[in-house]
Amino acid sequence: MSKVNPDKKGYAHGLQSHGGTVIRLLAGVLLVLMWLPMVTLIILSVSADGLLAFPPRSLTVDWYMEIFTDPQAHKAIGNTLRIGLVATPISISVATLAVIGVDRYSFRGKPWVLLLAIAKLLVPGIVGAIAVFQAAETIGISGYPVVVFVHVIATLPFSTLVMMETFSNFDESLEAAAMDLGANELRTFRTVTIPNMITGIIATSLLTFTFSFNEFIFTYFVRDSGSVTLPVYLWNNIVYGLDPSLNAISVIFLVVATSFLLLAVAISSVRKVAM
């Protein structure tokens, strides 16, 4: 048994200082390793020497220009936006309703409703994707509406969890006050509930949209030739011929994720769920 030594550094947490240094060092190395691939992509995206030439000898922004001039990439970006901008509000609305229902009512099977909302997390992506693909095929629907629908399913677990967090911070006595002053439920919702949660809702929307922007597995199976999204375009490019604009597209994903996440974290407390 070791003796207690009150003079030791880091005594406040009872941790030995050299142990702390080792952990700090290893964690630092891990973080650097996590970012090395990303930094490599950023450097390669401005390389004039081809897709994977490292380090580049000359620099160019041609690959970025190519994304905005190439009709296929153009269409993929357009599709991604058309899908995300419709699926996000649907996902948020459904999630908000579900969270209110679970929060305000007592009923049997409450855990099952929540389990259902996050079910997609518990099923391997590929299984959900082929199942929905085959079901849609059998009914005979395809293309844009199915893709929007799978984006709602894919984002629901996330939007539900974040809305739950947003709601748990809401002071319900404000609603009671509004009702006492004569507002009906709808007016209370519109003028008290929503304005009080608006930053949370906006932050959740930003992250849900990012989720939809990134969604690949479900989309890959159910899309038709007219609803190729940017991730599917990226996949086709990686698997069937490495186009030099791949790095630039990758950096676009990184930029979208970074800016939306920073914005969401800055305006609300979604941090607790999102990171």
Next chain:
Amino acid sequence: MSTKTAWSPEWVDDGIESTLAFLRERERLQLALFIGPVVLIMFIGLIVPVLYMVAISFLNGLPPGAEFTLANYQRLVESDVYLNIGIDTIVLTLQTTSLVVVLGYLLAYGIAMFAKRQKLLLLLVVLPFWTNYLVRNFALIAIFQTGGPFNQLLSNILFFLDNPSIGGDVLFTRTSVLMGLVYSFLPVAVLPMYASISRMDKSLISASKDLGAGPIKTFVFVTLPQTKDGVFVGTLLAAVPTFGAFVTPAMLGGPNDNMIGRLIELQYMQVYDVPFGSALGTVLSLFVIAVLSIGFLNDGIPIIDNE
């Protein structure tokens, strides 16, 4: 009591008021309106399709006109190829999950216990997760390719071996698949572990040390049990997607580095054998459900019990 609103005509107000009055009497209906959409969407969108997939796995073709058969499952059991892919998938999942949990715990512990700028560091951990999954895997191609940064770094450090191709043959092997899986799911597993480490009562660690336990003993008997919820959720978040992964083996693996997920994708996208693909999907789901149920029976459903 009704309130006049300036923005809508009176008959709209009256309509809203009478609808609300109608609903006030009926609590079950209110509840149905709130949770109905999510239940309906998940049933139509996930539960029913998955059950339909299970049904197809017992058919010899696509309905209508297909007949009941067990041939799809027989094929699975009888062929060494599929058995080996199944074993490979399980081994890779175990390797990935253990690496992710150990490295993730280290990262979470380092940030929660020692870091000054925790929010910034956490953001750096999470950002790769919010960046597209395909991009993360593609980035590893860039790193591991022959003549890439990994190859150059290794041959420079180990210059005395005088072997310029050292580290240049990692890509399209099982090693690069493992690295890709770890890289893909490490960020998301750090979060729950960080949450439980920063929540735990640090004075317990001091108490344990005061009572004479060394750092290892303290970690095993105090810190780890206190943070096991986070470890459990982290394990799930890494294991479930790894088990069904198809993007990583497709992008970073060679022809012999298949996983079940990739095999399923091939049935749908290239071989067009939907019943066999469904059988594979069913087996995959059963496996995941079995593992999850064992975990849930022990600990309850972590995400939901947090309330």
